Amino acid sequence: MKFETKKTTSLGLQKRIRRHSQKGFTLIELLISMTITLVIVGLLMGMTKMAVGAWQTTHAKARASRLAQEVFDSVGKDLEGIVIRTGNNYEWLLIQDSENTGTENGPDGAKEIPNPIEISFFSAVTDRYNGQINVDGVDLGGDISMVRYRLIHQDQIEANGDKPVFSLYRERIEPNIAFNELLAQPTLDGIKSSATIVDRENFLAENIFDFTLSFNFEFTLNTGAKEYRRVVVQSNGTSKKLSIKGNQVLVNDTVLTIPNASSARLAGADISILVLSDSGMNSLDKKPISSAEDLAKFLLKNGHHYSKSVILPQP
DSSP states (O other): OHHHHHHHHHHHHHHHHHHHHTOOOOHHHHHHHHHHHHHHHHHHHHHHHHHHHHHHHHHHHHHHHHHHHHHHHHHHHHHHTBOOOOSSOOEEEEEEEOOOOGGGGOSSGGGOOSOOEEEEEEEOOTTGGGGOTTOTTTOOSOSOEEEEEEEEEEOSSSTTOSOOEEEEEEEEEOHHHIIIIITTOSOOTTSSOSGGGGSGGGEEEESEEEEEEEEEEEEEBTTSOEEEEEEEBOTTSSBOOEEEETTEEEETTEEOOOTTBOOOEEEEEEEEEEEEOHHHHHHTTTSOOOSHHHHHHHHHHHEEEEEEEEEOOOO
């Protein structure tokens, strides 16, 4: 009898264990587990979005910085080699409004290049004749080239294409042509077509929305002290044109002078550029911008500003 009682008790216990083991999750348990899973997935998605956003921001800044460095390297070297001869009435540097027309300044009036200027000056550039200096048949003599810069909104691949971007171009006119056609001229305006500046082989950098040069001039007073004047050349600013002719610096065709001082000497220059991100450039045609305030907000979000100073050696 004792044996049968124990056997019955053991069988009942096994049935209870089997029934308990076959029991599933309750609805509340499922809801809790789903909630926890959703929270974890949400956190992971948020962290991934933040990581991707941080990567995109870092990538955009790195690319903008690289583009800016390319411009600074080119313009800086050209300015460091600038050639200005005094004691004559020849023009050595000219900055004025470019010949851009229509959409060459931008997609529409509210998104135009703020400073569409053309820059021309003589320089002893190191890349003359594509760097093949003293190579017979390539180096045609001379060491003073003319360099010209222009910023324009156009398609880099196809003429009149439907994918224009803001691009900065640099044209190098070789010393033999500069000597025969450009040196010792009373004016540089119009003596050579400006259309060649924006040829594809002269492309320097894209996504450049603003390109401005500021020049610092040094005067020596009769007392021996130094005094300086800074000229910022901007199409929509006070100084719209700058020319250096021999001993004279002309701002808007007016000679820059200081009483009781010698003539001005070009002492240095400041280069300022605004680079758009790729995402900003891609959205520019689609984004509605109707005012200067809207454009300022767009540039604050999608633009990167860089500047560099160039100290020029004394003659």
